[in-house]
Amino acid sequence: MRDEVVRRARGAVAALVLAGLVVAPWAVDDYTTAILARTLALALVGVSVALLTGVAGMPTLGQTAPYAAGAYACAVLGSRISDVGVVQLAVAAAAGAVLAALTVPLVVHARGVIVLMITLAIGELVVTVLGRWRSVTGGTDGLAGIPAVRPFWGLPPLASDQARYLYALVVVATLVGAVLVLLRTRAGLLLRAGRDDETRLRASGHRVPLYVAGAHVAAGAIAGAAGSLLVVAQQYISPADFGFDTSALLLLGVVIGGTASVGGALVGAALVIAVRDWLFGVLPGHAPLVLGVLFVATVYLLPGGVSRARGRLRPPRAASARSDAPPARDRATIPELRR
Amino acid sequence: MTCLLSAEDVSVRYGSLAALAGVDLCVHDGQRHALIGPNGAGKTTLLNVLGGSTRPQRGTVRFAGRDVGRLGPAARARRGINRIHQRPAVFATLTATENVVVAALPRVIPQRRWWPGARRRDAHHRAGPLLEQMGLADVAAVPAGHLAHGQRRQLEIAMALAGRPRLLLLDEPAAGLSAVEVGRLVELLQALPRAVAVLLVEHRLDLVYALSDTVTVLRDGRTLAAGTPDEIRSSPLVRQAYADGVA
Numbered sequence: 001m002r003d004e005v006v007r008r009a010r011g012a013v014a015a016l017v018l019a020g021l022v023v024a025p026w027a028v029d030d031y032t033t034a035i036l037a038r039t040l041a042l043a044l045v046g047v048s049v050a051l052l053t054g055v056a057g058m059p060t061l062g063q064t065a066p067y068a069a070g071a072y073a074c075a076v077l078g079s080r081i082s083d084v085g086v087v088q089l090a091v092a093a094a095a096g097a098v099l100a101a102l103t104v105p106l107v108v109h110a111r112g113v114i115v116l117m118i119t120l121a122i123g124e125l126v127v128t129v130l131g132r133w134r135s136v137t138g139g140t141d142g143l144a145g146i147p148a149v150r151p152f153w154g155l156p157p158l159a160s161d162q163a164r165y166l167y168a169l170v171v172v173a174t175l176v177g178a179v180l181v182l183l184r185t186r187a188g189l190l191l192r193a194g195r196d197d198e199t200r201l202r203a204s205g206h207r208v209p210l211y212v213a214g215a216h217v218a219a220g221a222i223a224g225a226a227g228s229l230l231v232v233a234q235q236y237i238s239p240a241d242f243g244f245d246t247s248a249l250l251l252l253g254v255v256i257g258g259t260a261s262v263g264g265a266l267v268g269a270a271l272v273i274a275v276r277d278w279l280f281g282v283l284p285g286h287a288p289l290v291l292g293v294l295f296v297a298t299v300y301l302l303p304g305g306v307s308r309a310r311g312r313l314r315p316p317r318a319a320s321a322r323s324d325a326p327p328a329r330d331r332a333t334i335p336e337l338r339r
Numbered sequence: 340m341t342c343l344l345s346a347e348d349v350s351v352r353y354g355s356l357a358a359l360a361g362v363d364l365c366v367h368d369g370q371r372h373a374l375i376g377p378n379g380a381g382k383t384t385l386l387n388v389l390g391g392s393t394r395p396q397r398g399t400v401r402f403a404g405r406d407v408g409r410l411g412p413a414a415r416a417r418r419g420i421n422r423i424h425q426r427p428a429v430f431a432t433l434t435a436t437e438n439v440v441v442a443a444l445p446r447v448i449p450q451r452r453w454w455p456g457a458r459r460r461d462a463h464h465r466a467g468p469l470l471e472q473m474g475l476a477d478v479a480a481v482p483a484g485h486l487a488h489g490q491r492r493q494l495e496i497a498m499a500l501a502g503r504p505r506l507l508l509l510d511e512p513a514a515g516l517s518a519v520e521v522g523r524l525v526e527l528l529q530a531l532p533r534a535v536a537v538l539l540v541e542h543r544l545d546l547v548y549a550l551s552d553t554v555t556v557l558r559d560g561r562t563l564a565a566g567t568p569d570e571i572r573s574s575p576l577v578r579q580a581y582a583d584g585v586a
Contacts, residue, residue, distance in 0.1 A: 186444065186459045189433070193441045196430040203390070203428070204502055205416030205445035260432075 014263065021169055025162040037165040037233035039273045040172045042250065044226035046269030047179060047262055048219040049250050054259030055183065056215040057195030058111065061247045062119025063223045065103070065126040066096030068242035070224025074231045075143045076136065085151040085158075085167060088228045096224015097217050099126075104213045111198075123247050130239040142238025149232045158232070168229045175225060179262055182218075191215055249276065252291065256298045341404070343368045343536050344389065344420070344506055349398035351384050351560075358384040359395065360560040366506065366536050373539045373551035375571075377581055380557040382540045383425075386510050389538070390422045391415040403505065417445055419505035425514050427491035431484030435475050435494050438483050439466035442498035462501070469497040473527060489520035496527060500535075507531070509539045513546055525549055548572065556580065 025033045045067050053059045070092035077091050106118050130137045137143065148157035151167055158164045182188055190211050194201045202208050231237055249272050257268020272291060279287045342365035351359040359381045366372045374382045387393035389400060391412040400408045407415055412422070430438050443462035470479050473493040478486060483494060492512060499507055512528070513521050521543075528550055531537065541547050547554060547568070554571040556563040558580045564571060571577055 185456070189437060189441060189459070190444070193430045193433060193437075196432055197428055199412075200424075200428040200430065201441070202411070202413045203416055203422055203424075204442045204498065205413050206441075207413060 010263075018173065022166075025165050030161045033161040033165045034233065035273075035277050037161065037168045038230065039270050039277075040165070040168040041226045041229035041233055042246075042253075042273055043266045043269040044172050044175060044229060045223050046250050046253050046257070046265040047176060048222040048226070049254045050257070050259055050262055050265035051179065051219045051222065052215060053251070053254055054261065054265075055188065055195060056191045056212060056219075057198075058107065058115050058212065058215070059251070059259075060119040060219075061116050061244075061251055062103075062121075062123040063219065063250060064123045064242040064247045065119075066099045066220035066223040067227045067230075067246075068126050068130060068239075069099040069220075070096040070227025071230050071237050071241070072130065072137055072143070072227070073224070074228035075146050075237055078146045078149065078231060079143065083147045083150055083157065084153055085149045085228075085232070088149060088231070089171065089225055092228035092231075093221040093225040096227065097221035099224075100217045100220020101213075104216055107216060108209045108212050120244070120247065123242070124244065127239045127242055127244075130242070137239070140239055142236060142240075144236045146231055146235045146237075148235065164232050168233060171225065171229060175222060176262060176266065179222065183262070187211075187214070249273070249291075252295055256294060340367055342366060342401070343370075343403060344538070345399075345401045346385070346389060347399050347401075349385065349388055349395045349400065351381075351388060351393060351395050357560050359388070361398070362557065362560065362562055364389075364555060364562075366538050368505075369533045369536055370553060371537045371539070371551045373541060373547040373554045373568075374557060375541065375544065375547055375554060376557035376563070379559075381560040382557055383510060384560075385557070386422070386508050386538070386540055390420065390508050416502060416504075419503070420508065421499040421502045421504035421506070422508040423492075423495050423499050423510065423512055425511045427488065427495045429483040429486075429491050429494050429498070432482055434480050434482055435470060435486065435497075436463070436466050436479045438494055439469055439497050439501045443501035443503075446501075446503045465501055466497075469501055470494075472500075472530075473497045474523070489516050489523065492516060492520070492524065493527065500531075504535055506536045506538065509537060509541070511541055512539070513541060513543055521546070 024036060028036070045063055048066075049060060049063050052063070073095035074088045074092040077088055082088065103122050106122070107115055110118055131140045133139070148159055148164075149167070150157045158167055183191075190201070190206065194206075194208055194211055198208055230241065250269065253268035253270075253272040254265045255268070256271060257266065258264030271294075275291050275294065276287050279290055283290065344364075344366040346362060346364040349359050349362045349364075350357070362381070362385060364385070374385065376382055384393060388395050391407070391410055391414070395408075398408075399406060402415070402418060402420060405418075407418065407420075410418070416422075430441060433441065440459065440462040443465045444458060447458050447461045447465070467476075467479075470476050473496060475490060475493055475497065478490060483491060486494060496512075509528075513524060516524060525546065528537070537550070539547065539551060551568060553565070554568055555565045556571060556574075556577050563580055564574055564577055566574070
């Protein structure tokens, strides 16, 4: 009964937030709308980080690599071949997935801190390549003047910040919905099982490396799609958009939001971008300090992140069952750093 | 009678220590076979070799007539060798039902194979009766991490059975259980279908004698004796080994 009420309340809050996001461009100025569109792109990368970190149990600092691959694929495509949004989105997602697939052999057998280090190295390597491959990427200057996207064939280009924001919102809502559906399927169940106890999953006869590889590629595709949204929002990209600070910010946002929750990842990513971009004006030079305090406070007060704050305020679910282990969901929301 | 599982001349060394030194073992279809011996005899190492988590330096392991020596735990589980660990290994954030569903999935062959969700639905149908059989129907929707130790052990047995095993490897299943829980465990293990062979490693000899029809005694990585529970119980050699090993 209580779970049902919580479920409905959560659905109502999600609907309200979505409604708020839809009307936001009419309530704020163009500058804020543009920031919101960029925030949506980063929030979608945050979802891919949450998918790997919280659901599959593979903390990552390298999702900026498929994000960058998707963004540059979209930018090159948009500048030279097609300005149709769905085409750009599909190509960007494919680029992200291909890059993730190429790196699968490096990460599939590693876990914990080792994955963090490997993915960090991959992210930095990609940024270095982007900075040096001038003929395609424009080097450290990046690519500018990317034409405005038209969502479908026959529709006009999205010329205003409002239109671009709404396009990003539709894409993010659709992809997040798809991820939520995916997590309810057998694939989601197996990923969560692998996060809980990979050895046990293997002992049941499951091909765990295959699942890990699948999660890695799917997360790469989502990050790639997010890259195309960044291009739509900014119409300009450079390697600076995909540096280590972006990776760290994303992981920070996901940890703050709650790694095992897609909604938490969205909230966390939005929160850190808000702190970074809006406090930049209010408290010049102090945004990183505020972010650090926010991170320490969250880890100390809400180890499961904002999305699991509710769990700390209510009693255990099963009265007949003993709990001699830490609350499992909370424990699982902290990136596992085993091995 | 041919062996369902056979180990021949299995040897495992950890540095200068010989954990197993040329052990032979044969488990028949439907047999209840126990492995006993004092601490350090090599029981768990042998179970690790049979389960695929340890690769021996020498010797062969055959299951259902096929050499499985090069296969890992996952591949052996798909062939019908399931293991229950000393510490109950369950998926803490998944409900009891989801735990059994996950364990059942690799061996489920749905009738409508390409129907979306058919495999999971079939596994779900398999989970209900198994949880009921293990007395866990009331906690089917509770996350496994919230279950008591004894319930987790019962859940692990349900998970092992969900994988349609031909052989169950039980590594000290009574470890950490209360007297009541041990009694319940013995009932559950005695009620296992005869089609499932059991290889049990256990320190508690009362449990071994209650559950097994064949006992193999290991000492210092070698087979010391093998026979029926009565033969082993009355063997002076075995008594001496326990007196030396336990002391």
